[in-house]
Amino acid sequence: MSLLRVIVLISGNGSNLQALIDAMPEKKSYEIVAVVSNKPDAYGLERAKAHKIPTAVVESQKGEPREAYDQRLQQALEQHPADLYVLAGFMRILSAGFVEHHAGKIINIHPSLLPKHKGLNTHQRALDAGDTHHGVTVHYVTAGCDEGPIIAQMDFPIEAHDTAETLQHKAHTCEHQLYPSVVHQWAMKRAH
Numbered sequence: 001m002s003l004l005r006v007i008v009l010i011s012g013n014g015s016n017l018q019a020l021i022d023a024m025p026e027k028k029s030y031e032i033v034a035v036v037s038n039k040p041d042a043y044g045l046e047r048a049k050a051h052k053i054p055t056a057v058v059e060s061q062k063g064e065p066r067e068a069y070d071q072r073l074q075q076a077l078e079q080h081p082a083d084l085y086v087l088a089g090f091m092r093i094l095s096a097g098f099v100e101h102h103a104g105k106i107i108n109i110h111p112s113l114l115p116k117h118k119g120l121n122t123h124q125r126a127l128d129a130g131d132t133h134h135g136v137t138v139h140y141v142t143a144g145c146d147e148g149p150i151i152a153q154m155d156f157p158i159e160a161h162d163t164a165e166t167l168q169h170k171a172h173t174c175e176h177q178l179y180p181s182v183v184h185q186w187a188m189k190r191a192h
């Protein structure tokens, strides 16, 4: 069985990237063929280099239209033919044209139980809303921000002593299990 070829897109720390890297030897179903960042100082780039994964940085230029950035991003992606694009803390909204071009092949992980709490500050918003549960969602990327069809979720109860920080920690722990598992499932389905 050929490995699913994955490009991971990041902007920062890359702990989800690390989880995907760490799960590769066990899952044996996917390979990360490149890591692309819009930020040159994203720590995730170091994580990729430590595992000899090719990296690319596509930094946005001042005043650059979204479509122009996405065209340059597209050129960088084309250097490494891939089956799946995995957004892991990639802090840019992709243009409708880009998303349509890769329809059904871009996924994102979001730190809330979508459709609740789209956007930022999801942990504090879950507390403010008095939610009893919180969690994380893997979903297809479509033109609407955090609106694509849901692929998988993992949830946990919110406890009385929880703060935005403790929820963030719990959410990350879930993400690090869920994302490699979804990519593995994707690879398995494709193999049949």
Ligand code: GRF
Pocket: 012, 013, 014, 015, 016, 017, 088, 089, 090, 109, 110, 111, 172, 175
């Ligand atoms: C994660 O919490 C993810 O849900 C959100 O961005 C964060 C990225 O964290 N989209 P990391 O860079 O993978 O540590």
